[in-house]
Amino acid sequence: MRHGKTFGLSLFLLAAGTGGALAQATVVTPLQQQYITAYVAQNPVPAATYGSEFDPTVGAVVPETVVLNQFAVRQEENRNWDGGQDAVRSMLYFVTPTQQTVLVEPGTRRVVYVMR
Template sequence: MKMHLTTAAAGLLLFAGAGAVAAQDVVIEPEQETVIREYVHKQPLASIEVPGVKLSVGSVLPDTVELHEVPNVKYRYVVVDNQTVVVDPGTRKIVQVLQ
């Protein structure tokens, strides 16, 4: 009986952890990513510096950073340290760093 409870508890923790990770992931549909990439290519921005912010998915950009709209897409973009980042305007979290 003890073995079954331990296995069940481990499975539950694993499932809960996977759910927490999945909730943080934002998946941009391929069609939207294409629209964003084409728009960014046609509307280049000057690169800015944001001291103290690591450019990675999940990092939050401060309110002082101006986010730029991509028509018909819910995400915004900005160029930081010569890297284009796609940002969720509601949370200001980086959802993708374009290569």
């Protein structure tokens, strides 16, 4: 099974309403992590601000006040990267004040992965 399909399947199951426990089963492959890390470094965004009542952990719902960002894949990247970019592009993200990248499911605003 290709890595992108694994990531996409996990997100599908999460979106199907199987609960927060499955959110921890979301798999981000090393290649996807490499892409995300490079993307965020090349396209810096301000760190999100949120109150102490929100803890960006898997399954948490991101407050509406937190600005979520999209991954925009350039056409040349489409030719050079085959690591599940469609799965990554479907996600939103924000960067914490401690510089962790947090992946968020768009429809629910639930945290599905925190890059450490």
